[in-house]
Amino acid sequence: MPEVLKKLIDNISLLPWIWDKTATKLAFFLLNTKWNYIDELKNNLSDIKTKISKCSICWSLTNIEDDICSVCSSYNREKNVICIVEEYLDLLTIEQTGWYNGVYHVLWGAISPINWIFASDLNINKLIERIEDSDWTVELIIATNPNIEWEATSAYIKEEIGRKWLSYKVRLTRLSRWLSSWYIEYADNITILNAIKERKEY
Ligand SMILES: [Zn+2]
Numbered sequence: 562m563p564e565v566l567k568k569l570i571d572n573i574s575l576l577p578w579i580w581d582k583t584a585t586k587l588a589f590f591l592l593n594t595k596w597n598y599i600d601e602l603k604n605n606l607s608d609i610k611t612k613i614s615k616c617s618i619c620w621s622l623t624n625i626e627d628d629i630c631s632v633c634s635s636y637n638r639e640k641n642v643i644c645i646v647e648e649y650l651d652l653l654t655i656e657q658t659g660w661y662n663g664v665y666h667v668l669w670g671a672i673s674p675i676n677w678i679f680a681s682d683l684n685i686n687k688l689i690e691r692i693e694d695s696d697w698t699v700e701l702i703i704a705t706n707p708n709i710e711w712e713a714t715s716a717y718i719k720e721e722i723g724r725k726w727l728s729y730k731v732r733l734t735r736l737s738r739w740l741s742s743w744y745i746e747y748a749d750n751i752t753i754l755n756a757i758k759e760r761k762e763y
Contacts, residue, residue, distance in 0.1 A: 617629055620687065668714065669683060702735065
């Protein structure tokens with residue numbers, strides 16, 4: 562097998578969810594595909610490292626030239642309803658329902674001492690600053706995945722709000738137990754929608 566092809570297969574097989582044979586099949590697909598597709602793919606691959614940044618308000622992803630994302634800059638969204646998610650993928654899943662009209666805060670992880678992820682590694686302090694800077698009462702919807710890391714993260718957020726004397730301006734809620742056996746990322750629109758609609762005080 563030509564060296565270049567072997568290298569490409571090695572590269573592809575490092576991607577998650579790819580089996581050995583899939584890597585080979587994908588490499589052959591690329592070998593036989595049109596030049597313009599390869600060019601576009603090559604450009605997109607380098608652009609994801611240079612043309613994406615994080616929103617300075619909610620920390621979701623946005624174009625490098627924009628300081629804030631399209632959700633935060635929209636006049637139609639309720640800025641005092643903030644949905645806290647672990648990952649950007651969770652935000653995308655909730656956005657797909659087309660129903661949620663608040664804004665977000667992406668933590669980029671959850672507290673997990675076993676994996677050396679602590680509160681200081683997440684955007685929790687930025688969330689606290691957002692609440693402090695807000696002129697209104699805010700509702701924080703903790704959009705949790707049903708696992709121990711998220712339990713720890715939710716509890717920490719609640720504790721921080723109390724510690725900073727911010728409880729008077731925060732209504733803390735969490736998704737209803739509709740989602741108890743689902744990860745947000747994999748839940749369907751109806752499940753997400755119900756989980757948000759029937760959210761409970763936390
Ligand atoms: Zn934003």
